[in-house]
Amino acid sequence: MNEVIGIIIAAILCWLNFVIVDTYFGLPEQPGVKGARIVGEDVKKRGGDIAGGFFQGNVLCSPDASAGTLLASIGYLLLGIPGGIIAAFFVFIGNRLCGDPGYAGTIGSLTATIIVFICSFVGFTPEMFIVGMVIAILTIQGISQVRASIILGKIAQKFNRHAEE
Amino acid sequence: MFDLVYSTVSFASYGNAFGLSNVALSSFDILLAYIVAIVVAIIVALVLKLPLLPSKPYRYSFDVSALYPTPVIAIGILSIFLVLNYTFIYNGIILAAIIGILSALFVKYLFDFVFPKPLDESGEDGVQ
Numbered sequence: 001m002n003e004v005i006g007i008i009i010a011a012i013l014c015w016l017n018f019v020i021v022d023t024y025f026g027l028p029e030q031p032g033v034k035g036a037r038i039v040g041e042d043v044k045k046r047g048g049d050i051a052g053g054f055f056q057g058n059v060l061c062s063p064d065a066s067a068g069t070l071l072a073s074i075g076y077l078l079l080g081i082p083g084g085i086i087a088a089f090f091v092f093i094g095n096r097l098c099g100d101p102g103y104a105g106t107i108g109s110l111t112a113t114i115i116v117f118i119c120s121f122v123g124f125t126p127e128m129f130i131v132g133m134v135i136a137i138l139t140i141q142g143i144s145q146v147r148a149s150i151i152l153g154k155i156a157q158k159f160n161r162h163a164e165e
Numbered sequence: 166m167f168d169l170v171y172s173t174v175s176f177a178s179y180g181n182a183f184g185l186s187n188v189a190l191s192s193f194d195i196l197l198a199y200i201v202a203i204v205v206a207i208i209v210a211l212v213l214k215l216p217l218l219p220s221k222p223y224r225y226s227f228d229v230s231a232l233y234p235t236p237v238i239a240i241g242i243l244s245i246f247l248v249l250n251y252t253f254i255y256n257g258i259i260l261a262a263i264i265g266i267l268s269a270l271f272v273k274y275l276f277d278f279v280f281p282k283p284l285d286e287s288g289e290d291g292v293q
Contacts, residue, residue: 081195082244089241092234096280103219106237 001123010132028156035061052149062100065108072109077126084113205265206239
């Protein structure tokens with residue numbers, strides 16, 4: 001498969017994976033760790049959405065499905081399916097060390113391992129998913145945090161996971 | 166430099182065509198070992214009277230249960246053994262069962278000691 005097309009599709013798959021898993025497990029609803037609350041309130045102060053801000057803060061401060069997807073792709077590149085599962089295990093330990101009460105990281109890296117495995121039959125390589133995940137995180141955190149938080153807030157509302165204000 | 170990186174990575178992922186790294190077992194045996202580890206971990210955890218599911222709003226994973234995190238710990242540690250190519254006897258099934266039992270025991274008796282709950286669990290608002 002052409003690398004550029006593969007990276008674009010992998011980025012979309014990674015984005016969907018981590019946003020859906022993170023939203024389902026309630027990242028926009030409450031800050032799991034203290035830093036997430038500070039980021040969320042700062043984003044809100046700049047005109048963003050508080051739920052999207054909590055989402056971005058949680059992604060930033062502790063290993064969630066975004067870090068899980070990235071680490072699972074790297075583990076898959078190095079060690080195959082067992083590598084992805086080891087990544088999930090390490091993300092789980094990282095969550096405990098951060099004091100983050102969520103389930104998103106572990107579940108996200110397991111689903112990412114499954115996605116990379118299924119896509120490997122169609123010609124995707126794990127490298128494409130690593131690059132795609134970096135691009136996916138860039139769209140959330142890097143380009144415009146305020147606008148991204150508004151989109152994330154809308155997604156959270158669809159999932160009925162919006163933070164009550 | 167990029168050559169070095171490329172050759173290191175391609176060496177590390179050598180023989181990775183089926184996504185199973187350097188594991189000497191067949192893929193069916195690996196699947197069986199994972200299933201055995203998961204099933205044994207859940208059953209032993211239930212025997213040790215852990216609840217099957219975590220408490221209802223699924224947001225506080227410091228409450229241990231039989232479905233999370235016991236199987237995750239079991240398959241994580243089993244994966245490390247598989248990747249190191251140590252599979253003991255009977256194609257890794259005995260190893261999977263032992264790891265399942267030990268991870269259930271770990272979750273039941275040692276988990277709170279190794280990963281203590283965060284101190285300010287009642288007030289995440291403690292910051293304000």
